[in-house]
Amino acid sequence: MRVTLTVNNAVETVEDVRPGESLLFTLRERLGLPGSKNACEQGECGSCTVYLDGRPVCSCLVAAGQAEGRSVRTVEGLGTDAGLDPIQEAFVAAGAVQCGFCTPGLLVQSHDLLEHNPNPTDAEIREALAGNLCRCTGYEKILDAVRLAAAQRG
Numbered sequence: 001m002r003v004t005l006t007v008n009n010a011v012e013t014v015e016d017v018r019p020g021e022s023l024l025f026t027l028r029e030r031l032g033l034p035g036s037k038n039a040c041e042q043g044e045c046g047s048c049t050v051y052l053d054g055r056p057v058c059s060c061l062v063a064a065g066q067a068e069g070r071s072v073r074t075v076e077g078l079g080t081d082a083g084l085d086p087i088q089e090a091f092v093a094a095g096a097v098q099c100g101f102c103t104p105g106l107l108v109q110s111h112d113l114l115e116h117n118p119n120p121t122d123a124e125i126r127e128a129l130a131g132n133l134c135r136c137t138g139y140e141k142i143l144d145a146v147r148l149a150a151a152q153r154g
């Protein structure tokens with residue numbers, strides 16, 4: 001099957017997509033975008049989170065065919081030529097990255113949170129990130145990073 005979609009503002013046509021192939025697989029293995037991580041492939045960990053038409057989704061649970069004609073934004077598309085997005089800068093500054101496996105999904109989810117709620121409470125941050133699992137950090141530095149990004153965004 002052929003799938004045409006927009007990824008990080010570029011129109012992409014992918015040939016020979018298998019029925020049932022996940023959007024995550026297509027992004028990583030066919031489009032050379034390994035930022036989104038494959039950890040559980042069951043919608044449990046959030047490491048594969050990308051924007052689909054502006055809403056965060058677990059790309060392991062979306063069939064590539066479902067993305068036909070739609071717009072995807074991955075962690076690679078958060079920053080610009082001018083530099084990293086403030087949420088990416090904040091994760092680095094706060095020391096919220098250890099192994100990094102959870103980080104791309106957390107960045108997309110945190111980015112979405114701040115787009116809709118520029119000054120979230122700690123409870124709102126925890127709720128927004130509840131579907132993104134991290135085995136390394138204990139989450140405190142991730143909360144610090146989101147607080148820092150919110151403060152820097154003003």
Ligand code: FES
Nearest residue numbers: 041043044046060
């Ligand atoms: S790899 Fe998609 S939710 Fe874990």
Ligand code: FES
Nearest residue numbers: 099102134135136
């Ligand atoms: S930094 Fe390792 S899983 Fe989160």
